[in-house]
Amino acid sequence: MMKAMHLGLLVALFPGLSVAADFSDPDWPCIQRKVENLSAGLMWPHPVPPAPLTPEAEELAAVLALRRVSLEEAETHIRTFLEQQAADEQLLGNVFHAVFDKLSADRLRLIGGIARYSRSQIALTEKIEAERIEMAKLTAEKAPDFDRIDKLEEEMDWNERIFLDRSRALTYVCETPVLIEKRVYAVAQLLLKHLPQ
Helix, strand or coil, rough: CCHHHHHHHHHHHHHCCCCCCCCCCCCCCCCCCCCCCHHHHHHCCCCCCCCCCHHHHHHHHHHHCCCCHHHHHHHHHHHHHHCCCCCHHHHHHHHHHHHHHHHHHHHHHHHHHHHHHHHHHHHHHHHHHHHHHHHHHHHHHHCCCHHHHHHHHHHHHHHHHHHHHHHHHHHHHHHHHHHHHHHHHHHHHHHHHCHHH
């Protein structure tokens, strides 16, 4: 309940900040719905008995899991791999599952990081609010402590700047789990089109 109130306070303090429409998880600051675990079965429609990968297949999976490798480059790597290895449903399925496991683990770590990021923003908001309250009290006194007021004003400015900088980065941070999910799906599609008919 308190965290939901703090998220409300974030919006009041910084009206331009987007927060989650769903407050069921107060640690989730993103507009995107929180989906912790992906389903490999939704992306790879064939049953795949687990089997160890050859070193070449492991290398292919590692390359396909790299988000900096474009889908066009990924397609080239798959074709090169299949020039030396017959397209086999189980082999390609296991390559997909290796990619899926790697990217799903990365995505889950990222989601945990977003929650920590959100908690640090909430803590910073609490600090800013406490500073505002103290500032109001100090300025209302008959003989205000101007040195303390100046120091407090400096701290508030600094904390608000940090908060806003982090808030601006939030859009990218929140989109990353979705981009990883899209990558896994795209890799599945690239591999599926090479399955023997």
